[in-house]
Amino acid sequence: MNSAAMYPPVMAPQANMFGNVPGYEGTVPGGGGFLPPPMPMEPVAPPQPAPENPEWSIPSLSEDEARKAFKEFVSSHCCYSDAPVTQGVITSMEPFNTFRYRLETFTESRSTEWAQKPYEGEPADFYTQPAPQPWEVQATPPNLFSDHNVKIRVPFTSSVKECNTCHATGVEQCTECNGCGKKACWVCDGTGVKLDAACSHCNGTGKESCSKCNGRGKKECQTCKGKRQLLTYIELKVEWKNNVEDHVVEHNSGLKTDKLCSVNGKELFKNSQNLRQTVELIPITRVNYEWKDNTHAYYVYGNEHKVNADDYPATCCCVIL
Incomplete structure (x- = not known):
């Protein structure tokens, strides 16, 4: 029998499959644009006074801290010799502390x-x-x-419809065998012959039972999961997002500004109301040292004492056997 006759083609959702809900006339399957919030009914409260600035001091880096950070940096690189760390002599340390201003806007x-979704007995409360x-x-x-997303079924928009994929039968044609229940034998590639003899796997038929549908030619409808009916409803997607913008003051230290994205600084000012504004002092120290009569430098930056040493003088090539 022609499998196409047994299984009519899948139809697109009917135009009347989704009802017309007042206030949601522009809602379509697949989603539309974002919805503007209503105007506030009450006056916006005046901003609270900002907190007093706490006392703070500029952090300084000692030679011992600089050596320790340098040693940890080198030990994290398998192809770096520690000779510059153990033999190098620090000649000077230059602070290039800078500021980072951060503006956070919390939006909904x-x-x-x-x-x-497959209908599982939920109340159909449409209208x-x-x-x-x-x-x-x-x-x-x-x-x-804090970023967060949630999906909510809008009350009084749910209705039950017949599944348009399987025509309310709960089953659909197997795409692996096109509804025949059999497919070409994988041993003989459908020829029925293997090594000049009848294929023992398919007994020379060139066909084998389809493993996807167990030879039935049909399988459970993936749209309604065999329930034959669908619950249709309006889904509300709510997204809260923290939008962050950073600006780092130019520091002229030679350290690339993008390196500072991964470190924290000393918080000097913070004001959290409808917006959150933060000013941080990010410590940056250029450490100059001599090794083998040559002058080199590395940077120690952030509260974490991260190190950047692009011109490290004792690298080697390693071969892993």
Whole structure:
């Protein structure tokens, strides 16, 4: 029998499969654009006074701390000799401390789309009450300045529809064997012959039972999971995002500014209201040293005492056997 006759082609969702919900007229399967929030009904509270600036001092790096950081840096590189660390002499240390200003803006955005899932007996509440508008749906926010996403089924938008993929049969044609229940034998490539004799795997037929559908030619519908019906509803996507912008003051130390992205500094000022503003002092020290009558330098930066030494003079090539 023609498998195409047994299994009609999969149809796209009907135009009336998704209902028309007041306030959600532009919602489509696959999602639409972000929805602007409503204007605030109450006046915005005035900003609170900023906290007083605490006392702070500029951190300084000692020679012992510089040597320790340098030693840890070299030991983390298998092809670096430690001779410059043990034999080198520090001649001077130059501070190039700089500032980093960070602005964090915490935002919430909402978007909607029609969604569907296998129907498992959930109440179909479509039109039993007016559906709340997107910004009226309650969503529990995370801690301030923390990224988070949540998906919420909008109340009073759920309805039950027949599955359009399997035509409410719960099964669909097996794509591995095209609904035949058999496919070409993998031993003889469908010829029925192996080494000038009938293939023992398929008894010379050139066919074997399809392992994906156990020879039935059909399998459980992947859309409705065999339930024959779908629950369709409007899904609200809520995204909280912390938008961060950094600016590092030019320091003219010779250390690339992008190196400072991975370190922390001493917090000098912080103001957290609707926005969070932070000013950090990032310590940078250029350490000059002599080794084998040549002058070299490395940088120690950040509270973590990270080291950058692009011109390290004692590298070698290693071969792992």
